[in-house]
Amino acid sequence: MALELTAARPDPALLDLPWRIPLEEWPEDILAALPRGISRHVVRFVRLSGRVLAIKEIKDDIARREYEMLRNLRRLHLPSVEPFAVVSGRVGLDGEPLDACLVTRHLQYSLPYRALYSQSLRKGTATRLIDALAVLLVRLHLTGFWWGDVSLSNTLFRRDAGAFAAYLVDAETGELRNRLSDGQREHDLEIARVNIAGELMDLDAGGLLQEERDPVDVSERIVTRYRELWAELTNAETIDDTERWRVDDRIRRLNKLGFDVDELEITTDIDGTSIRLQPKVVDSGHHSRRLLRLTGLDVRENQARRLLNDLEVYSAATGRQGEDEEIIAHDWLAQVYEPVTRGVPRDLVAKLEPAEVFHEVLEHRWYMAERAQHDVPIREVVDDYVANVLPGKPDERAVLGVDTEELPVIADR
């Protein structure tokens, strides 16, 4: 039997790895010592041609199936590790056949939960991980993927500028359908709940659990968070052209659940306009850092979130999602943000900082639209706001001049 390599873009260097030796016995010097989750198969990382690969020793047919499944997931733009190759037809030095290997690219900057949990976590990180997994599971289910082995071990977490993203790493038991039945979704949830509880109890038994939290309670969070998200995201609605405020409305509901908007898609066809939201989980401080980078505006967290949401809506409504975000942000500043903040008459400028004015105008627009049950042009909103709301505010600039530290955020919702 000859060594057989299945890959979309085969790297010849792959053939130089010691395939005749069981993976467990591969020499240290070619391995990359990176943290891993629990697994039944032997998994190792190697450095090859300047990248790190994950290698899992597994039966030939299962390796191929998983390889194909991962390819499908990537094609469907679902967050999963990237399949690289299947190596089969391995024969040991003693002439005995060896199991095949599934090779995936090591997901950069990813951390298995064991590594995350055994560092001293910032408060709230544990729940954010579960939330990120809930986002992943809802996404997979919406696309028709039944996982069959949902667990923290089979998920990789990536922290990216304050956002937490979960990726699927183990697709061995997965199946793709057109649509999942409620029974299938419930089954995945039950598996998730039991596995997460087991994994946390294991960390607890090993003295690795930092936060004093009951594993069973934490594991139940996956169920509640999943259900909330599922309800919010499947409650698809089509709106007509005079109801753009409903986009706002949906974003607010998602925010209220504690999720952020990662992607927003507004599509219009003969049946009306439909909205698709892609949620994400972020760390505290994420929004203000991001807004500062994109626009130079230095504002507080919940203002920044509001402004970023509006930027997202702007880019979806103008069909520019694929473009460079800094350029979109620049145009949004010029076309949306500045006209509003400049709409404040000179004598009232001292009342609030411009970003807060913008934030409040957006809130005001939402209230007006909800009351009217249709969109209200931004000019009208600004006029109404300037005439009826702003004059009643205290002169903030004066206060700000005294002390910027001790003031509570003026959300006034």
Added chain:
Amino acid sequence: MATVKFDEATRIYPGNDTPSVDKLNIDIQDGEFLVLVGPSGCGKSTSLRMLAGLEEVNGGKIWIGDRDVTDLSPKDRDVAMVFQNYALYPHMTVADNMGFALKIAGVDKGEIRKRVEEAAKILDLTQYLERKPKALSGGQRQRVAMGRAIVRSPQVFLMDEPLSNLDAKLRVQTRTQIASLQRRLGVTTVYVTHDQVEAMTMGDRIALLKDGVLQQCATPREMYDNPANLFVAGFIGSPAMNLVTVPASSDGAKFGNHTVTIPREGVEHGGSHVVVGVRPEDVEITTNNDGLELTIDVVEELGADAYVYGTPTDGDISLVGGDDNLAKPFIARVDGRSVPPKGSKVYVYPKAQHMHVFDPESGKRL
């Protein structure tokens, strides 16, 4: 523990014209080990998943005990899918690995300990309960995973090709373990496999499916001795039954120049031919021009006996079955002390008491 009933259970996948499981009727006894078997795509997994609550039922009903579970969610059915990639947790003891799911379900400590100890006794793991999984052999780890399902004491165990990712040796070993374990526990079990040997060795009864339709549901012995139709006859048994289409008249069927008596319906069914089935061990083999003439192509020595593979000399006679278009050989088991040599001509006919006759059109047993 409970009975299970598939009652006209039907599943049509969206986008398909034909049902993947078509009006399935099976009554499973309390404590019975039922194996669903059949070729790839026949609907085994779909049937099991309908029972588990993972696949919608488009027609008919499913009962567990006296509860209609057709529309219940999986976790309300009190069934356990065994071997679904059970992970073993390295920092937890064997006892905790077996019992932690009960803790999640809110079962109290004393009860958990009791059930874990009972399961450990059955699984021969008592002395390992306080160890960590690392210190166990592969087979013992496998048993801990089984323990996880056992302590839940569900009404029904469901297993879908649980041995498929084990190597050949561990597969045979685990097969025996599962079967004997199930008998000791007495929990109703539905087991899916495509492997008829596995089905024959493990099941109290076997349900054989083809294209979503139940072909026969009976004990392994009954399936082997009295296959209900050609498909069952060809599927059960290894090597498979020889199935030969031969001319039939009121005198009987002509097996070469040997006349065999066939049941009356065989003559009365109207056609001029019947299919005669004979298992390799039920073949009379002679050299004196009596029976169907074969040329021996291959001889397989097994010690006490041997299998000979031959082709009918009469090119018009062909054997039924075989998924591919290759001509199927006629197989006979012969005494190891008198094996006809390769290339020789022999004559074969079925032993009178061990012959099966089928209608060539409907495939039904006559």
